[in-house]
Amino acid sequence: MSIMRKASSERARRTARVLLRLPADLHRVLARAAAARGLSFNEHCVRRLAAPASPDEASAVRTLVVDRARTACGDHLAGVVVLGSWARGEAAASSDIDVLVVIDARTPLTRDLYRGWDREPLSVEGREVDAHFVHLPDPGAPPTAVWCEAAVDGLLWYDRDGAVGSRLGEVRRAIAAGKVVRAFAHGQPYWKGAA
Numbered sequence: 735m736s737i738m739r740k741a742s743s744e745r746a747r748r749t750a751r752v753l754l755r756l757p758a759d760l761h762r763v764l765a766r767a768a769a770a771r772g773l774s775f776n777e778h779c780v781r782r783l784a785a786p787a788s789p790d791e792a793s794a795v796r797t798l799v800v801d802r803a804r805t806a807c808g809d810h811l812a813g814v815v816v817l818g819s820w821a822r823g824e825a826a827a828s829s830d831i832d833v834l835v836v837i838d839a840r841t842p843l844t845r846d847l848y849r850g851w852d853r854e855p856l857s858v859e860g861r862e863v864d865a866h867f868v869h870l871p872d873p874g875a876p877p878t879a880v881w882c883e884a885a886v887d888g889l890l891w892y893d894r895d896g897a898v899g900s901r902l903g904e905v906r907r908a909i910a911a912g913k914v915v916r917a918f919a920h921g922q923p924y925w926k927g928a929a
Contacts, residue, residue, distance in 0.1 A: 810841040813898030817888040882925040
């Protein structure tokens with residue numbers, strides 16, 4: 735037996751065939767990453783599975799969510815912020831992933847945005863991604879509760895032109911200065927302007 739055939743035969747004995755069903759969104763992300771690295775889809779997946787957790791792996795969720803938001807909003811997408819228990823690292827097994835999908839003010843916030851998202855729901859690691867479509871608040875305007883939560887616990891995953899990060903910074907400064915405070919009623923937090 736030639737050395738080449740022997741090595742191939744040895745490798746075949748050490749590998750196993752696996753049939754894996756992937757969400758279409760995840761498959762697209764992995765296929766693009768494989769092509770960018772000049773690898774076959776299979777080889778890319780084998781390397782990802784064999785490698786320890788890496789920044790690339792941690793950003794897979796981010797990539798899926800941002801790609802889905804781009805598909806839903808096109809050129810109107812201004813930013814994506816993940817918030818809630820998942821962003822804080824406190825998610826329970828049943829927790830979803832809450833994201834703010836920030837769109838241009840010229841794009842109306844309608845039910846059609848939500849219907850479009852719901853037609854192709856996104857699930858990552860068994861968690862549903864729950865999109866909340868919002869406009870960027872006007873500079874200097876009092877922040878709403880959702881922007882306060884995003885400023886305190888949110889993770890900025892996409893910022894087209896820096897405006898979302900700038901507004902989050904403005905809200906953080908308002909909180910730090912005591913202009914907006916977190917209060918509780920019946921165990922639930924809410925935000926209010928300082929008295």
